[in-house]
Amino acid sequence: MAHTLGLNQYGKAESRVVRIVRDTQRHEIRDLNVSTSLRGDFADAHISGDQAAVLPTDTQKNTAFAYAKLHGVTSPEDYALALGGRLLDACPAAGAAQVRVEEYGWDRIGDHSFVRRGGSVRTAVVTAGRDATHVLSGISGLALLNSTDSEFTGFLKDEFTTLAEADDRVLATSLTARWRHTDVDGVDWNASHEAVTATLLRTFAGTYSRALQETLYSMGCAVLDAQPGLAEIRFSAPNLHHFLVDFSGFKVDGLSNDGEVFVASDRPYGLIEAQVTRDDVPPADDAWLAVAGFC
Numbered sequence: 001m002a003h004t005l006g007l008n009q010y011g012k013a014e015s016r017v018v019r020i021v022r023d024t025q026r027h028e029i030r031d032l033n034v035s036t037s038l039r040g041d042f043a044d045a046h047i048s049g050d051q052a053a054v055l056p057t058d059t060q061k062n063t064a065f066a067y068a069k070l071h072g073v074t075s076p077e078d079y080a081l082a083l084g085g086r087l088l089d090a091c092p093a094a095g096a097a098q099v100r101v102e103e104y105g106w107d108r109i110g111d112h113s114f115v116r117r118g119g120s121v122r123t124a125v126v127t128a129g130r131d132a133t134h135v136l137s138g139i140s141g142l143a144l145l146n147s148t149d150s151e152f153t154g155f156l157k158d159e160f161t162t163l164a165e166a167d168d169r170v171l172a173t174s175l176t177a178r179w180r181h182t183d184v185d186g187v188d189w190n191a192s193h194e195a196v197t198a199t200l201l202r203t204f205a206g207t208y209s210r211a212l213q214e215t216l217y218s219m220g221c222a223v224l225d226a227q228p229g230l231a232e233i234r235f236s237a238p239n240l241h242h243f244l245v246d247f248s249g250f251k252v253d254g255l256s257n258d259g260e261v262f263v264a265s266d267r268p269y270g271l272i273e274a275q276v277t278r279d280d281v282p283p284a285d286d287a288w289l290a291v292a293g294f295c
């Protein structure tokens with residue numbers, strides 16, 4: 001039976017390219033999800049298995065990261081035009097290079113601190129009992145990122161440890177937090193939620209971090225200090241790793257990566273969870289019963 005190769009294209013999907021511009025104290029961030037596809041005369045790759053015309057998807061991905069530095073990212077369109085042009089030049093068999101970009105927006109909360117636009121969800125859990133009523137307010141999916149002032153060093157090492165000490169890294173999380181109110185009468189719930197969220201953002205942005213653990217504890221202390229009506233706060237914080245892309249193998253003169261281009265990894269992730277309580281307030285296990293996960 002005769003067969004014909006029909007439409008085909010190939011490329012690397014969903015490279016999570018994070019570009020930080022850190023020429024001054026005030027950093028800029030562009031956070032992209034980049035997919036590339038090449039189309040053209042790739043019949044040999046499919047039919048006879050000859051890959052001579054194929055620019056590997058791995059190379060397409062590397063180019064996407066390299067171009068975040070070499071060309072820069074002033075807009076998804078401009079970056080995609082540059083990357084598409086380069087891929088077409090690099091692969092003579094291609095008749096077209098398609099670059100699809102999704103950009104995640106971040107709003108500034110400090111010189112090197114950002115909160116992801118949209119996405120977070122406000123939560124409330126009320127447990128109305130015969131003797132007491134408990135209110136947990138909260139937020140989930142609050143994505144925060146510091147592009148410097150974060151380190152992770154001095155940790156315990158054993159024969160399986162390969163992690164390098166990092167004295168300047170990206171710290172990013174998608175925070176879930178719940179906080180328990182001591183009093184439930186006469187509370188301006190909206191104002192309270194706004195104030196706690198503002199303290200969380202301000203403390204995340206303003207705290208030098210030696211670990212996400214330390215950052216969470218600082219955020220918890222700051223919230224309890226600012227809000228006398230709160231008994232405790234609990235956090236569940238994935239450590240959303242941003243790995244520095246290694247440009248050292250690329251044959252491009254002068255191309256270095258000084259904390260400017262990262263690959264954002266979604267899994268696996270560290271999961272850092274902590275509770276901070278006010279010393280003089282009794283616990284209320286009822287309030288947390290059947291709240292999923294750590295909080």
Ligand SMILES: O=c1[nH]c(=O)c2[nH]c(=O)[nH]c2[nH]1
Pocket residue numbers: 152163210211212213239270272
């Ligand atoms: O802030 C961090 N805390 C950890 O416990 C940890 N573990 C790890 O590998 N990286 C990090 N980062």
